[in-house]
Amino acid sequence: MCARFGIVALLSVSLAACTEPRRRPTPPASADVAELWIDPGAVERRNLFYGSGGRTLAPVEGATYRITGVDSEGYSPGYDVVDATGRAWDVKLGPEAQAEVVVSRLFWAIGFHQPASYYVASWRAQGPGAPADTGPARFLLTSDFVVEGTWDWYANPFVGSRPYRGLLVLNVLVNNWDLKRENNLVHRQLAPRGGPRRRFVVQDLGATLGRTGRLARGTRNDLDGFRSEGFIVGAQDGGLQFDYEGKLADLLARVTPADVVWTCRLLARLTDRQWDDAFRAAGYDPRTRGQFIAVLHAKMAQGLALRP
Helix, strand or coil: CHHHHHHHHHHHHHHCCCCCCCCCCCCCCHHHHHHHHHCCCCHCCCCCCCCHHHHCCCCCCEEEEEEEEEEECCCEEEEEECCCCCCCEEECCCHHHHHHHHHHHHHCCECCCCCCCEEECCCCEECCCCCCCCCCEEEEEEEEEEEEEEEECCCCCCCHHHHHHHHHHHHHCCCCCCCHHHHHEEECCCCCCCCCCEEEEEEECCCCCCCCCCCCCCCCCCHHHHHHHEEEEEECEEEEECCCCCCCCHHHEEEEHHHHHHHHHHCCCCHHHHHHHHHHHCCCHHHHHHHHHHHHHHHHHHHCHHHH
């Protein structure tokens, strides 16, 4: 099974590499790269249990939240809720909730902008449309930013920059097979906690940590599926071939060995405690989080072994 997926991915990426991008990129001077990525500084000091919002913004476990809307679109059921202090949250249920919290932590850890998000194991709902059984969920704080629009993978101010290509590498490393414009949002921070007010964000990161898929949907939060696929399956003439079968795979033709090494070196600065915290924050048991981390470390080792 693994060999079959590897062959399919190799062919799909190789063929995609021969095609021209669908859109001409916008001039790089139209935005500051800090709106996509900022130097994280001391990566090893970042708190991956609480993530970008820190402990102070974390929602209250076991509290009651008022339902203001029901999200019936997409793969996972969800709700718009307000807490007792008036803060608004986007709530996502189902298997995506855990994966999204982990991956959001990893994106933020190495400098890519992410909204404050948390895994809440127990909570109650009230109001119209409130479910009888809520279940664990991902809570994403929405009241500290407004969405100004979406941004495109092919036409954006950062095409050609190292952070842009590093972001592609990171998405492949976590097997994000649902790359699409609708998941790329431009945030305008209402109360910025450092950094630029306008931020280009990859959101809705639930289609990760599983098996990739394009013609057939991939899986989410699926340990067996995640470890059934590798990372890099070939390197020749300065180009790379990835074990990846996801949307917009042709973008990977832009990625160089140096981009992979840059991304993996940033991730390699995370401590064992930080890796464990990222998965612990999403409610994974010790054995499962250790297995996921082992797969990610194996992929990083492949990347670090490349000659930039």
